[in-house]
């Protein structure tokens with residue numbers, strides 16, 4: 222349970238709030254006293270996530286929209302503000318993936334990953350800024366990925382899109398500083414997370430995709446997203462493993478590449494004909510049923526991040542806003 226922060230009672234909008242990380246983050250904000258607006262394409266998933274929020278005693282509003290459609294996203298945000306009031310935080314969590322060798326991934330799939338994962342974030346930021354800049358307050362959190370520190374094989378579209386999300390955040394942050402805006406842009410780099418992401422992805426490898434260990438439970442990452450929203454920290458890794466990965470890829474890029482190569486193709490796939498991981502790709506259309514918070518890889522997933530624990534401790538010692 223997060224502390225009831227001074228931001229309690231405010232409004233957050235979460236794109237991709239109907240499943241996995243977005244749904245988990247929605248429930249966390251609700252438990253901290255926030256009103257939560259949820260945006261995604263699938264009505265059933267949105268209804269289930271809104272139920273989580275209400276069960277935590279908070280107000281919820283949902284709006285169906287595709288993040289690749291700027292106008293639909295703006296209309297969704299307007300409807301949510303109408304229901305809940307002005308937003309303080311906008312979280313861009315919508316994303317998707319396609320697994321396969323670059324030369325074997327059809328162009329339309331590559332483009333769709335880029336449009337949802339990168340341009341969906343850009344569209345979200347555009348809509349959020351239209352609301353936040355005139356008020357000169359608010360925080361945008363972009364859910365990025367550890368892949369920005371070194372792209373992963375079989376995930377060329379996703380790696381490129383997330384690298385673009387990071388650079389976009391860096392550039393936008395400085396533009397806002399030029400105009401002395403108080404609006405903040407925070408980019409978070411989660412590790413591999415046990416969500417339905419891998420079932421929702423398309424795999425061209427003959428086997429379903431899986432997260433590369435170490436895998437964390439979404440609850441850990443949701444706490445990191447909450448911390449980024451509360452502090453407005455410009456960039457934040459959410460686990461020691463990603464922090465080390467970032468450092469190693471900087472000081473020893475060749476060695477880092479060699480380690481990733483050693484993982485081989487199998488490091489990204491579930492090679493088990495008996496395992497039913499319920500793959501149901503949602504890259505081009507949402508699932509008709511609601512999606513859970515957790516995926517099929519919870520057996521060894523970590524419930525705790527030392528780095529997050531240390532950050533919280535430091536925050537308590539240093540006082541609010543640190």
Ligand SMILES: NC(=O)c1ccc[n+]([C@@H]2O[C@H](COP(=O)([O-])OP(=O)(O)OC[C@H]3O[C@@H](n4cnc5c(N)ncnc54)[C@H](OP(=O)(O)O)[C@@H]3O)[C@@H](O)[C@H]2O)c1
Nearest residue numbers: 237239240241242261262263287288315316414416418507
């Ligand atoms: N799982 C991981 O290991 C991991 C690691 C690092 C970062 N991330 C990032 O975390 C974010 C959340 O992913 P997740 O793991 O929670 O996956 P997930 O369970 O598949 O959730 C993806 C969410 O995005 C929404 N979405 C997909 N396409 C959309 C579109 N065109 N328009 C609007 N919403 C769309 C989905 O809802 P609908 O299908 O109903 O639209 C769903 O709510 C993504 O940005 C992902 O890249 C995940």
